[in-house]
Amino acid sequence: MFVYELRFECFADTTITAAEKAINNLLEAYRANGQVLGREFAVAFNDGEFKVRLLMPEQTSLHPKHNSPWVKRALTELTDAKLLAPREKFIGQDINSEASTTEVPSWQVLYTSYVHMCSPLRSGDSLMPIPLYHIPATFNGDHKRVIKWQTEWQACDELQMAAATKAEYAALEELTSHQSDLFRRGWDLRGRIEYLTKIPTYYYLYRVGGESLATEKQRPCPRCGSKDWLLDEPLLDMFHFRCDNCRIVSNISWDHQ
Incomplete structure (x- = not known):
């Protein structure tokens, strides 16, 4: 599994409440689709942007081809909260978790x-x-x-x-x-x-x-x-x-x- 950081920048004045709601909605949508793992996500605000570190099954977990309807809707709703689409930063491979399989199993x-x-x-x-x-x-x-x-x-x-x-x-x-x-x-x-x-x-x-x-x-x-x-x-x-x-x-x- 792999650790990534997502960064959400504001493009206009917004509120912590609106940003929190939009970001958490997106993270929950990703979780419900298996694109991010875990139950709790610490979202930090600093220097005008929001950051969160996530554990993902693969390096391509957030590719748009995997997005569910909920994820697609949550991404568009970021605009309503005056946030840009998240930027991804690769942190590294998690040494305490298992690698995902890329093979189609027989069972x-x-x-x-x-x-x-x-x-x-x-x-x-x-x-x-x-x-x-x-x-x-x-x-x-x-x-x-x-x-x-x-x-x-x-x-x-x-x-x-x-x-x-x-x-x-x-x-x-x-x-x-x-x-x-x-x-x-x-x-x-x-x-x-x-x-x-x-x-x-x-x-x-x-x-x-x-x-x-x-x-x-x-x-x-x-x-x-x-x-x-x-x-x-x-x-x-x-x-x-x-x-x-x-x-x-x-x-x-x-x-x-």
């Missing part, structure tokens, strides 16, 4: 965690993230629903990893149950992405707990009950189960690895 998977800022759509061949703007818009012109699902998954993951409150159990249920709201929304998004891309797309179902390694290996697919989903060798050193009918991958419980 892909919805997978994330609370420590990942990258796209939740991963190549099944390498587990490298696939920038969302490289696939057709999932709903309403962009990928806002996918980003929202990712945010909810990460929030549950952080709660269960902290293991400090009773909320841990509710969060764990959302991550591990095929009957949870989180699973239902994510599995539906998975199906939408598969329909749009024509690439087999799977949902990662997190697994923790269980009685023993032996009983884990006998665990059936939670959605269809098939016991034929245990793999001879784990995919990507992580997924021990894969149900091609239900499009689910999972792991042997982290408690027994």
